Structure formats: C-alpha cells, structure tokens
Amino acid sequence: MSKPYQTIPIEDCQEPLIPIPTTEFSFCSPHPYAQLGAPYGDTSPFCLREGVLQRLQTAQNYLQQKHPHWRIQIFDAYRPIAVQQFMVDHTFTETAKANGLHPDSMTPSQRQEIQAQVEKFWAPPSHNPATPPPHSTGAAVDITLANESDEPLNLGSPIDEISPRSAPDYFAASTSPPESHYHQLRFLLREVMLAAEFQQHPAEWWHFSFGDQLWAWLTNQKSPANSTVARYGRVEKSL
Template sequence: MQSYRSIPIEECKDPLVGIPAEPFAFTRPHPYVLLGAPYGDASPWMLRRRVLAALLQAADALHARRPGWRLKLFDAYRPLPVQAFMVWREFGLQAERAGRSLAPCRNPAELEVREPELHAALAATVFEFWGIPSDDPRTPPPHSTGAAVDLTLQDAAGHEVDMGCPIDETTERAYPDHYAGATTPELHGFHERRTLLHDVMTSAGFNRHANEWWHFSLGDQMWAWARGERAAIFGRAR
C-alpha cells in the first residue's frame, strides 16, 4: 500500500473548508479529540473544497438509493501531529496485544533504534492501515492533505448501521471484501452495506483504501496511484 507515496504531487491550492452540518451525520464527540490528539486550533471537520463538493454529491447519491439515509462522518482533516499521535497510539495497542511494552520509547523512530525487530513486527500491521506520519512534503499522510475522509452509513431512523467491524479496527475484518463470500444473511448484509457505501462514494469520484472499508479519498497520492493518474493534486494542507 505504501507504494502510492512515490506518486508526484502537483498541488492545486484548493483551500480547506469546513464541512457543513447538513446533509451529513457526525461522530460526536470526535474520537481523536476525545483521546487528546493535538489538533491545536485546527478542526477535524474540514476538507479541500472540491473534495467536499464531491462528498455532497455522494450524499445525494445515497439519498437517491436509500431515502433518509446519511453519510456519517468519523474523521476528515488530520494535522500531521495528530497523525503521529494516532500512529504511536496504534503502535502501543499492537504492542499490548503482543504482550510487549514500548517504554521508554516515545515514538516509532526511537523504537526502531532501540528494538528494530519489535518495530518491524509492529509496523507491518500498523502501516497496513495507517499512513506514515511523514513530514516530507513529497509524502504526506492521506488525511493530512484534506482529501481523505473516514465514514460510515446512518439509516433513516438515525441509527449507525453495522458494517461488520468498527472504523479503525486493524484486522482482516476491515478489508472491504472480507464478507464478500458470506452465506448467512447477517454477514452478507455487512458486505451489501459496504458495497452501497463504496458505490455512492465512487460515483462522486472517490477511491477506497484497499484495506479499509471506511476510508475514501479524492485527489491525494493514494487516489492517483489507484487510478493510474500521473500525479496527485493535493499535498499536505498546512
């Protein structure tokens, strides 16, 4: 998945804009703000202007297929310090599951120096899902471009629908087609709803992350790489 970082960026200067309350639903309180992620004066509820326009198109497409349903946003713009915070948190979660401690390390770079084998083992899982928090302007994490959004579906009764695993789960259940071969109605329903989300988002020009049913982007390096574009149009937003 990280090969997308080799795609060149031809920044189009489209500004970050706030995401309006309508017609979307939002995960509140914002999950990363609740964890103490360092947003500073930035808001997670921002996207590049043309990405927001496409997201509004996707919301219309969903309404046409499921009247009363909404796109429920989980996360959008992520400043680089937030990406680094969340990635290190995921390193910690993966270490706990393996019965290991990351102390006294404070970030992946320190861990790589002190315990390279542990770093490599954890990174193999973490970076299958999370973007590398690079401060190199040539390789920004997708969410730091303002061109990526994590989202799910909310039904007409206002309930978040079950997609088979929660957003940010780092297991095979996160793979978009994990339930494609399911034979029970419940499990097949997960695949149908993931397919619905995919269909309405791609109809508006978005591309889905290969390993995450919830992550979609438009105009960043991952999008350009997946679509065979020569260059991305969005680099790091700030």
C-alpha cells in the first residue's frame, strides 16, 4: 500500500550519515531490533544524517531548559532496507498471533486485515529510490524521555505498539491523573521536537523526522501554499 507522502520529490543534499554521540543522549540498550536478530551487519542503528542530529541536539537543549537532568532516549534511528523488511515481517507475524491467527493458515481477507494494521505503523520496505522508508534515509528517529536516573519514562504505551494508544493525542481528553500525565509527557516530547523543526508521525507518539518525505508532506499539509521537497533519500552505508 502506497503512502501519501511517497509522492513528494526527493532532492538529496548528500549529508553524511554519522553516529549519534553516546555521551550526549540516553540509549535503549540492548538495541531492540538487533536483539531480535535484525540483519544490521556492521551498520549501527544509532546514526542519523548530520543535519538531523544537529536538530536532535537542539531538541535536547530545549528539553533540558525545562528538565535539566532529563535526556532524549534513542530507541531506534537508521534502518537498512533489509532491517525494515525483517521488522515488517516480524510485526506481521506477531500481530497475526495477537489476533489468534497463524500466518501460514490465514485467509486472504485475514491477511489483508493484518497487513493493514501493520502498514499503519510500518513503512513498506521499498527498494525504489523514489519511495524509501523514512528510517532508511537517516532522517527519522524513534525516541522517548529518560529521567535523571537514565530510566525511560512511562508515556502510556510501549514504542511500536500496534494500537490506538500509540496516537500522539490518545490521552488528551482523559481526566484520569495517570493518563493526563502521559499526555503531558507526550506533549513535552512533541513540543521540544517541533521547536527543533521536526515533524511527528500522525499515528506514533515516538516517531519524529526532519528532511524526509514524511516531514515534507506534513510540512506542506500544515501550510498548503508550501511546495517543500525531501532533503534526504535512501542511504546505504556501513559505520
């Protein structure tokens, strides 16, 4: 299934893919997809395009103006296409099982329904240079907040959950104190990231990007007079 943002032209600025400094941010460790067996080879998942990293550093500065001892925790960043394929396949299998289905004995309609659930959250592992998955451009990052003890805060649902709870504003109208707190933390995360020029995935509270097709499409959606194009296309590089 194609995504609406995949029609956005890409004019790659050729910025390098560089490691995220381990001394500056908090990291989810061990890396969740590598632990599952995703085929990274010698490529690090903890890297971004240079301009994206600079803006992530800006976002962390904004965060620490509000909470001096908190940090942005990196869950995932760069993904080679092979990793995207592995994770889409893994998520399809796990989502089928969660719905009481076996991937090898599903009807076409059941398979279509599970695929639709997966594709709401996971971009197709396209090898077409005109339609790269956001994470394969080095422009997208999955993050949460970590406190002064370097522990991830509870923002109301796990990263990658295939659920309505993953929507950024899911808890916005809740009067429950814990759920109101989740919303406050999600709002804070979005506030500092948007202040650093990122855009947020409409269905995922944890996913932000700068310079990819999704970022450009969201930028144009907010200001229809714009004709912003993507700055980053697919990148394949071992670090």
